[in-house]
Amino acid sequence: NDHAARLVKHGYEKHKNQPFRLLKMDMDLIVIPLRYALELRAVTSDKLDPLTASFDDNAGKVTRILLGSELHTRAIQQRLTPKLPQILPVLLDELNHAFGQVLPAGNDGSNAWVSVNPYELVLNLATRAAARLFVGDPICRNENFLETTASFSRNTFDTISTSRSFGNFFTYYFARWISTAKEAHGQLQYIQNLLGSEVQRRKLNSEEKHDDFLQWCTELAVTEDEARPEALAHRTLGILSMAVVHTTAMASTHIFFDMISDNSLKESLRKEQQDVLKHGWTEITQQTMLDMKQLDSLMRESQRVNPVGEFTFRRIV
Template sequence: MSFRSSSSSTRVFQAIALGVILLATYLIPKVVRWRNRMAKLNAIPTVGNSGFFSSYISARRFKDHAPEIIQEGYRKASLFYPGQAFKVPLPDRWHVIVSGEEMVNDLKKASDFDVSFDDATSETMQTEYTLGKDAKNPYTIPVVRSSLTRALPSQFHDLQDEIEASFNDLIPAKETEWMKVSMLSTVMKLVSRTSNRFFVGLPLCRDPDYVDLNINFTIDAFNGATTLRHYPGFLKPLVRQFLTNVPECMARAQKHLAPIIEERLAKEKTYGTLDWPDKPNDLITWLLDEAHVQGNGKRPEDIVTKTVHYVILVNFAAIHTTSITFTNTIYYLAANPEIADPLREEINSTLQELGWTKGAMGKMIKLDSFLKETQRLTGVSGLSMDRMVLRDFTFSNGTVVPAGTIVGTALYGLHHDEAHYDDPETFRPFRFSAVREHDGENLKHQMVAIDPSFGLFGGGRHMCPGRFFAVNEIKALIAHVLLTYDVKFEDDKGVPPPVWNGAAYSPNRSAEVMFRKRAEA
């Protein structure tokens, strides 16, 4: 009896010992890696609290006061912090922010094997849960960068036609009275229609359910990402079921887009060629052609489903940023009515010479300056060029950012830097057009140009590929507003306060703008 008891105790002891060894084998390396990572992060100065518990207080403050915190870090980095880098606590991680030309250029030139744009986007947008598993795809970037941009001159008339039609439907103002318009919600409908006239054409671009689908998918994805970042990985699939509607949205999109895609694939078979008669020159065509090229003449079996998803993803990117940018511009126009006449004079003279064309948009340098200046002061985020560090990355000044950290640039600080902008807090609508009048400066200060002091579109190889389409679309929208309407705020209010959610910026969501049809229109 005692022998069996001793044997049993031995086995229990051996099992416990084995468990301890296995646990130690698993935990000790993780603890060592965590300590090494934290030692590298601790070497980077913190704006706010850096303690285990106190950092959550600073993370909560960053949610509502990100611009002030980014600006504080940017100024301290240039004055006190060696290396010009700092970090801020977020609820789920540390975010390292770099400034100064040297460090920003290091990040622009860094290899995708060291720092990843895609992985940073996946983390911040929680793409697997908010945008679906096809969010990472090989087709959309080359299509937007090449096919979409090349098609803009030849199809600009269609874009302008839809702008006129959508404004007539959504803002039917009269000459005799002012019409009050809830701006952001209306702008999203305008942008969805005009963008999709280019993406999928008539009549789908005007279909109310299709417009609603694209708008709500955009809103749902951003709201879902914000919430999902607060949950651990094992809970996210469950949380997704209650917070996002990706499957439902894709089903709706399938209903609208699949028959169009299937019809085009059928015509390819009928004619035995990709270049069949009267083939539309739109996003669906470009995506199908790109899939054919990348597949060496053979598309995936689920090409219809994938193409549907890709069209919705391009809409997601286009509607969000363009709506924010256009809404901000209208707010500044309504708050500064004195700039309307100089802009109208430029627009009218250019249109008399070139008509409603992409070339005309390029010659409207005052309009370009007005748009660029509003985005300098607002933008879509306080940070830019976010990258996920895949392996410890050492900047040229010796600053080390450990693997698993998201690093970005201080966009808000850059755009409010006195070293780059005279009186940076003041709105000067023709700040950039005045500079472009000097010899050799005409192209350098365009909104879409590569400019180290203007980071709205990011930088390096991942600079926004859709910026040419977006800027031309917004110029055409603003030009139409200026020639067709008078706009103002009721009681001559200034620009309404924006909404900040961490570094993410949104124009005031409830502000209304007064529109009145101009007699000259």
């Protein structure tokens, strides 16, 4: 794992215009030139399967990543994306609450400078904001739920790292002795009990109106397996913890460091925000986000230089 990026770069330089095989402990990887990407993206999932690829790549038999349904994709495309203008004020409200919970005060209760861990700070904020969108109030402010959501991704990624170092066979048969796998399984069971009970409660109280990811998946579930409360809870945790909170925290932390490393950029961004957000960040809208072109440029460039992973297009033939 420590040499993965170097090996990928070496393979790309040696076989720049042709596919090459990268040997791994868990499974081999075929790396294709970028020029084939658009063509292959158009191939249907029955020929190039993204779900099974994600399952295998993330040690699915041990981490118990859900396989065989794109319910979460339907929820995002059909409910989340069309509702972004209505969702933004909800996220801002939760962030406003979260800042008061997360940002430390000085030892004397004043506004003095204090040291923070940037990643942990952003992770905490991202977890709280995303939880409001995914499970709604009051669960989104349940401290045990928030801590479980944040730490579940760490335990899962550490388990995946073990699998990539020792192979799927070893990881699967010795999972009961791998501390991160055991802890992640316990966390999953806790979330399934908590959110599974919430799904059942909502069904019994149909007059209540909920507008969150858990509810969208409940309403859009087609098969009996998709509609199981435990499966809905599992899916919600998986997407919230693995796909939203972790990646948001990583990207935001990189952007933060890129910004503070350049004084001229920092001042330029500050001026842009003062011009666009005359009444403060709590009044952000979709339009003002589009108007902050320098911030948008920084975010794009930072994510280009600091991607979440070396590869994003994973498929199994």
